[in-house]
Amino acid sequence: MHESAMHETVWFERFPALRAIDDAAGQRILRAAQIVRVPAQTTVFESGAVCRNYLLIIDGTVRVQQLAVSGREIVLYRVGPGESCVLTTTCLLAHSRYVAEGISETDVVAAAIPAAAFQDAMETSEGLRRFIFAAYGERLAALLRLLEEIAFERLDARLAKRLLALGSDSPHIAITHQALAVELGSAREVIGRMLKHFAEQGWVTTHRGEIEILNRGALCKLAAEE
Known part of the structure; x- marks a missing residue:
């Protein structure tokens, strides 16, 4: 090597x-x-x-x-x-x-x-x-x-911030719920519930191994909240 x-x-x-x-x-x-x-x-x-x-x-x-x-x-x-x-x-x-x-x-x-x-x-x-x-x-x-x-930051705000960072070049993010959980130090089930809520709000849509950002402005607003 x-x-x-x-x-x-x-x-x-x-x-x-x-x-x-x-x-x-x-x-x-x-x-x-x-x-x-x-x-x-x-x-x-x-x-x-x-x-x-x-x-x-x-x-x-x-x-x-x-x-x-x-x-x-x-x-x-x-x-x-x-x-x-x-x-x-x-x-x-x-x-x-x-x-x-x-x-x-x-x-x-x-x-x-x-x-x-x-x-x-x-x-x-x-x-x-x-x-x-x-x-x-x-x-x-x-x-x-x-x-x-x-x-000190809420997990949903940290999740929004992480999605924005990962999707800075493209709204299509190739990542699993488990990988996001590792990124944020949380459990896969918790991240899954939050992503489901984001999807219900029309902010993202989720597919197998991929998350697509639909409303970047809403995520930015959430990411800025304390």
């Missing part, structure tokens, strides 16, 4: 802040990065596993999700091009294991910095250390916004 070190101009386009790292230690560590290619629908990391690399996503998307004791799943966040994984950073900083799993939703290309090199960066490279903490802060803020939504 690993290839030879990627030339800096290829992945610095996704992470322009890395160009500002001019200390010798930081440049040496960046040169140790390897290209990692992961096919779609592959487990990138799993709960309980040791973190072996700091990944910088160049292309593709990784979905990070957690399984509760009750058996219910929830999507915590996605990591896309130009981003790093907040959970991976946490594991490397705390020398802890993963508490969630990461699945590649598409083919993924990433730059992988080995865990030992990451620890070296934290100790010897001020430039890389600033980059790592800046990226960590951005991703952590996004995760906190998700927790705020779960704690």
Whole structure:
């Protein structure tokens, strides 16, 4: 899965802040990065596993999700091009294991910095250390916004918001009730009842494995409600 070190101009386009790292230690560590290619629908990391690399996503998307004791799943966040994984950073900083799993939703290309090199960066490279903490802060803020939504927003408003996001390019959304439930951390039956209500209002229509948005304005109004 690993290839030879990627030339800096290829992945610095996704992470322009890395160009500002001019200390010798930081440049040496960046040169140790390897290209990692992961096919779609592959487990990138799993709960309980040791973190072996700091990944910088160049292309593709990784979905990070957690399984509760009750058996219910929830999507915590996605990591896309130009981003790093907040959970991976946490594991490397705390020398802890993963508490969630990461699945590649598409083919993924990433730059992988080995865990030992990451620890070296934290100790010897001020430039890389600033980059790592800046990226960590951005991703952590996004995760906190998700927790705020779960704690304080109504589920029907969150469902409307998610449908609008998924249907931003087309009113036809290829997704199952179960997949939507995982996205929102709810039960399939609950999501099914809400979609039935949406359909009765004329906002959406549902088919097997697909939802079609009929009234985007009504969903926008609901999504804006607290």
